Amino acid sequence: MANRPVTIKDIAEKLSISVSTVSRALKNNPEISLTTREAVQKLAKELKYQPNPLAVALKTQKSNTIGVVVPQIVSSFFATVVKGIEQVADEHNYQVFVSSSNEKIEKEEKNVNGFLNMRMDGIILSLTRATTTFDHILKIQDRGVPMVLFDRTSKEIEVSKVVADDAAAAHTAVTHLINGGAKRVAFMTGPEFMLFGTNRLRGYKKALKDNNIPLDETLISRCDFTYEDAKNLALDLLGRSNRPDAIFAINDDMAIGAIAAAKELGLNVPNDLAVVGFSNSRRSRYMEPSVSTMDQNPIAVGREAATLLFEQMEKTPEAKDIKEVVVHADLIVRTSSDK
Amino acid sequence: MANRPVTIKDIAEKLSISVSTVSRALKNNPEISLTTREAVQKLAKELKYQPNPLAVALKTQKSNTIGVVVPQIVSSFFATVVKGIEQVADEHNYQVFVSSSNEKIEKEEKNVNGFLNMRMDGIILSLTRATTTFDHILKIQDRGVPMVLFDRTSKEIEVSKVVADDAAAAHTAVTHLINGGAKRVAFMTGPEFMLFGTNRLRGYKKALKDNNIPLDETLISRCDFTYEDAKNLALDLLGRSNRPDAIFAINDDMAIGAIAAAKELGLNVPNDLAVVGFSNSRRSRYMEPSVSTMDQNPIAVGREAATLLFEQMEKTPEAKDIKEVVVHADLIVRTSSDK
DNA sequence: GTGAAAGCGCTAACAA
DNA sequence: TTGTTAGCGCTTTCAC
Numbered sequence: 001m002a003n004r005p006v007t008i009k010d011i012a013e014k015l016s017i018s019v020s021t022v023s024r025a026l027k028n029n030p031e032i033s034l035t036t037r038e039a040v041q042k043l044a045k046e047l048k049y050q051p052n053p054l055a056v057a058l059k060t061q062k063s064n065t066i067g068v069v070v071p072q073i074v075s076s077f078f079a080t081v082v083k084g085i086e087q088v089a090d091e092h093n094y095q096v097f098v099s100s101s102n103e104k105i106e107k108e109e110k111n112v113n114g115f116l117n118m119r120m121d122g123i124i125l126s127l128t129r130a131t132t133t134f135d136h137i138l139k140i141q142d143r144g145v146p147m148v149l150f151d152r153t154s155k156e157i158e159v160s161k162v163v164a165d166d167a168a169a170a171h172t173a174v175t176h177l178i179n180g181g182a183k184r185v186a187f188m189t190g191p192e193f194m195l196f197g198t199n200r201l202r203g204y205k206k207a208l209k210d211n212n213i214p215l216d217e218t219l220i221s222r223c224d225f226t227y228e229d230a231k232n233l234a235l236d237l238l239g240r241s242n243r244p245d246a247i248f249a250i251n252d253d254m255a256i257g258a259i260a261a262a263k264e265l266g267l268n269v270p271n272d273l274a275v276v277g278f279s280n281s282r283r284s285r286y287m288e289p290s291v292s293t294m295d296q297n298p299i300a301v302g303r304e305a306a307t308l309l310f311e312q313m314e315k316t317p318e319a320k321d322i323k324e325v326v327v328h329a330d331l332i333v334r335t336s337s338d339k
Numbered sequence: 340m341a342n343r344p345v346t347i348k349d350i351a352e353k354l355s356i357s358v359s360t361v362s363r364a365l366k367n368n369p370e371i372s373l374t375t376r377e378a379v380q381k382l383a384k385e386l387k388y389q390p391n392p393l394a395v396a397l398k399t400q401k402s403n404t405i406g407v408v409v410p411q412i413v414s415s416f417f418a419t420v421v422k423g424i425e426q427v428a429d430e431h432n433y434q435v436f437v438s439s440s441n442e443k444i445e446k447e448e449k450n451v452n453g454f455l456n457m458r459m460d461g462i463i464l465s466l467t468r469a470t471t472t473f474d475h476i477l478k479i480q481d482r483g484v485p486m487v488l489f490d491r492t493s494k495e496i497e498v499s500k501v502v503a504d505d506a507a508a509a510h511t512a513v514t515h516l517i518n519g520g521a522k523r524v525a526f527m528t529g530p531e532f533m534l535f536g537t538n539r540l541r542g543y544k545k546a547l548k549d550n551n552i553p554l555d556e557t558l559i560s561r562c563d564f565t566y567e568d569a570k571n572l573a574l575d576l577l578g579r580s581n582r583p584d585a586i587f588a589i590n591d592d593m594a595i596g597a598i599a600a601a602k603e604l605g606l607n608v609p610n611d612l613a614v615v616g617f618s619n620s621r622r623s624r625y626m627e628p629s630v631s632t633m634d635q636n637p638i639a640v641g642r643e644a645a646t647l648l649f650e651q652m653e654k655t656p657e658a659k660d661i662k663e664v665v666v667h668a669d670l671i672v673r674t675s676s677d678k
Numbered sequence: 679g680t681g682a683a684a685g686c687g688c689t690a691a692c693a694a
Numbered sequence: 695t696t697g698t699t700a701g702c703g704c705t706t707t708c709a710c
Contacts, residue, residue: 394703
């Protein structure tokens with residue numbers, strides 16, 4: 001028990017050579033004779049030698065790790081973004097460490113500081129809703145550590161970003177509904193202060209305009225992001241005399257609520273009511289097979305963010321330029337399988 | 340740009356004292372005069388000194404971190420368990436690092452090795468479904484690093500564990516349905532090879548027996564864990580002449596499917612059909628307000644696992660004993676709010 | 679009460 | 695081709 005890990009020194013002693021020779025041999029440095037190189041590598045394998053990353057990082061000032069801070073990990077959107085990040089980090093042979101700020105700025109600061117202290121080589125983060133002060137972010141730049149923000153970004157800091165095209169996605173979704181024959185498309189969304197809600201609303205309005213459909217403000221309705229609230233809201237919408245013939249819902253919870261309401265009222269989806277739900281992720285499986293979704297494509301968000309980060313890490317500190325990548329959401333059309 | 344972090348040496352130089360004095364002063368070592376202690380601490384704060392955890396860990400052979408390996412992070416169950424772990428780690432002033440094995444044993448081994456290399460002080464993990472070889476687990480013990488397994492464990496390794504009481508939970512749920520007046524309780528579950536399915540089935544059977552209700556094998560039905568499959572299965576179940584008057588569903592997807600099927604058939608939930616869904620988490624909000632759920636209590640699982648780990652870390656290597664903690668699921672009864 | 683020195687495991691400039 | 699030395703930032707024994 002408590003078997004000490006094998007060090008470079010152990011190898012050196014067994015082979016009666018110096019540690020520096022071992023170090024070089026392990027890196028396949030051609031300055032070292034092939035014979036010793038092979039001997040070292042063979043023994044290393046036998047002893048299952050693994051370099052101590054702490055020592056390496058302390059010495060080289062680089063840890064081959066990147067840190068990711070997300071507002072919450074209990075969210076398929078963020079969890080999936082992380083997956084995307086891990087994919088490309090893997091390709092670059094970097095380890096990824098994730099921590100969650102739980103929507104609290106103090107935790108966000110703590111996490112960032114922790115990552116900085118750990119000498120991580122790059123940081124990817126998505127801000128808390130409450131983040132209004134940016135000292136900790138500036139500190140990252142101050143240290144010269146590459147960084148990219150995604151999804152929850154801020155105009156107040158100059159840094160590379162990966163964002164969603166909320167307005168364009170909403171435009172696509174609503175256009176799809178209109179092309180399907182809808183004349184009165186309702187928009188179910190959340191509280192006014194949510195930025196992505198505002199952007200999607202913009203796309204909604206533009207789509208109507210582009211199709212010469214007059215805007216009917218009564219079709220824009222807001223409620224909290226819960227199934228129950230959405231269902232009640234939809235019950236109200238669909239109970240009106242001039243009810244909508246289509247609903248664009250801002251997320252899948254709302255779409256599910258809308259469908260439940262429609263069923264309760266005896267409406268057939270999608271014949272009587274077409275629905276497109278904006279989805280964070282694969283949860284669309286909860287929806288009826290005939291409901292189309294806008295998939296926000298979180299894997300792509302993650303991959304783009306990581307790619308941007310690695311681009312920066314390769315550049316010299318002065319050559320770093322700021323980029324902004326927009327990830328497009330995919331419209332996944334599902335046609336009714338009713339008989 | 341590229342501002343070098345402040346070190347103990349910087350402080351020592353500014354104060355014209357030795358680094359060892361600074362080191363001691365920062366730890367409030369009473370051997371150091373109060374005057375210098377205060378001077379050092381003041382300057383440290385001014386310069387925003389933060390110890391380099393790499394150097395500390397390298398020197399002290401302890402990193403104040405624990406590692407968590409989960410099969411997947413895109414799962415509210417595991418994500419929530421991690422949250423529970425973080426809570427108690429926070430209380431102990433430990434940092435938590437999480438990595439996902441994506442249900443692949445190679446990745447699991449890689450993660451474990453990474454954590455070991457990083458000299459993490461403890462490891463909490465939940466095995467891949469495919470984990471059948473345990474060399475990497477034994478290596479943890481071999482190194483003398485405290486470890487606890489949760490949820491997905493194995494009888495093949497002697498180690499502390501935190502598990503769910505699947506059988507007892509199922510027993511509670513089914514008893515609840517019977518007490519509510521159900522005579523024919525159906526059990527909707529997944530493929531046969533899933534261990535928790537087997538355990539819950541055991542609880543189901545025992546509950547029937549304890550209530551003198553004869554087992555009707557036709558009420559035990561299996562399908563894949565998707566909404567669509569569950570709905571179809573329920574349509575079949577509920578379409579029978581002697582249909583069940585209650586359904587115990589093994590997870591919330593299935594419960595949702597069952598409810599959708601009931602509605603489609605014009606049955607009122609819970610009057611015509613009582614439903615209890617076994618839930619991983621808070622997703623029960625998708626369910627109708629009148630559906631009760633067994634909450635698996637993942638936060639508690641996480642907290643218990645971490646608590647067990649810290650207990651072990653405090654003990655001397657030889658005094659470590661193996662414990663097994665069972666976390667009980669909570670029955671959350673929701674009564675119909677129908678008017 | 680404080681400092682000098684060694685060492686954690688590794689890398690790299692400089693010598694030989 | 696290989697070894698010696700210094701040092702990354704910190705802790706800790708031993709001296710004074």
